[in-house]
Amino acid sequence: MGSVTLSGDVLTVVAGGPLRGELRAPGDKSISHRALMLAALADGDSHISGLSDGADVAATAAAMKALGAGVAPDGEGVRVSGGRLRAPAGPIDVGNSGTSIRLLAGIAAGCPFTTVIGGDASVNRRPMDRVAVPLRLMGADVDGADGGRRAPLRIAGGELSGIRWTPPAASAQVKGAVLLAGLFAEGETVVREPIPTRAHTEEMLAAFGADVRVAGGEVAVRASRPAPFEFDVPGDPSAAAFWLVGAAVTPGSEVTVYDVYRGAGRDGFLRVLRRMGAEVSAVPTGRDRVRLTCRHGPLRGVTVAAREAPDLIDEIPVLAVAAALAEGPSRFEGLGELRHKESDRLRSTLAGLAALGAAAEVDQQALVVHGGARLRGGSVDAAGDHRIAMAFCIGGLAASEGDETAVGGWGAVATSYPGFVRDLARCRT
Helix, strand or coil: CCEEEEECCEEEEECCCCCEEEEECCECHHHHHHHHHHHHHCCEEEEEECCCCCHHHHHHHHHHHHCCCEEEEECCEEEEEECCCCCCCCCEECCCCHHHHHHHHHHHHHCCCEEEEECCHHHHHCCCHHHHHHHHHHCCEEEEHHHHCEEEEEEECCCCECCEECCCCCCHHHHHHHHHHHCCCECCEEEECCCCCCCHHHHHHHHCCCCEEEECCEEEECCCCCCCCEEECCECHHHHHHHHHHHHHCCCCEEEEEEEECCCCCCHHHHHHHHCCCEEEEEEEECCEEEEEEECCCCECCEECHHHHHHCCCCHHHHHHHHHHCECCEEECCCHHHHHCCCCHHHHHHHHHHHCCCCEEEECCEEEECCCCCCCCCEEECCCCHHHHHHHHHHHHCCCCCCEEEEECHHHHHHCCCCHHHHHHHHCC
């Protein structure tokens, strides 16, 4: 049986033995961010349970408090007292959370005061013009570093008008920012998506009473506010993906993850795993939840088209690990957006695969993994990216028995899944 040890910022995995067990993934990060923001906009008290316990969502909660919402523990969740936003006393720091800063920009654009929002070095390198441009067109004054293309952003909001906007790159964060700003705007705000992205913003706006419509590849909102709500956040499919791939590639394994969100746009990795030949079952356990089980078995290479990429943007690194162990090559197309995540995730994935003895290359915006690898232990730099860290922990588990893999920069995992090592230990006993 292999072992796992965490020393400082390095997780060391010794391969050997299967993954077996049942666990609940942490609360969905994308949904958690939006639940906190919509509760802060609602006029009254909302109760949210099941929130992600990662640092990214904690940053959003702190930002809502800085803008005047009450956010306090209440039983097994939090109570948010919203509806009375005010100018923050100082700059808002979102840490490593790109979702927080982009969605918050939309809210700040609608508020009649100035908000400064920044983050850590990674967030401050990420492109912000994709939200700044449409918010300026709506009437907000948005400035920032590098001519407004980078954070920290300074947003003087209020007096917005609706626009029709087609994002130049598929992005649920950009769509969400424009729709949130549209809640404050005169007239209708429309976002058109040639390639659909995660629908959390529009689904939650509709569920909580805002004036939103979805039709023909467009999402439109009018000035409105959510009503106070009670909401339980389902488990995160992107977190569940690590355990399902881990079971698929580690001999003798069988892992079940329950209470996982099953909405549109979040099951892309399941479709890819099944095309690869993985034995994955999905049993619905509620309107928006599913119980997922995966067993070890042989995998084959696949081609993933660019139109599928928005549904896989968070799971590509761990799917690349599965592809390395599959029979035959795999090709993942349309991955340009991965250049702008917590790390250059294409480069980080390539480096991780090479460190464990797999052959892969980037062909324009596609990742090609040659397959048939016999993974070996190695040293992987997570490059400040939580998904790279967890993906190559799974890769280390699937290396030759007894091989040791060291994943440096493990602290990044706290942004989304601080209980990962605990859950890994649970599945290896």
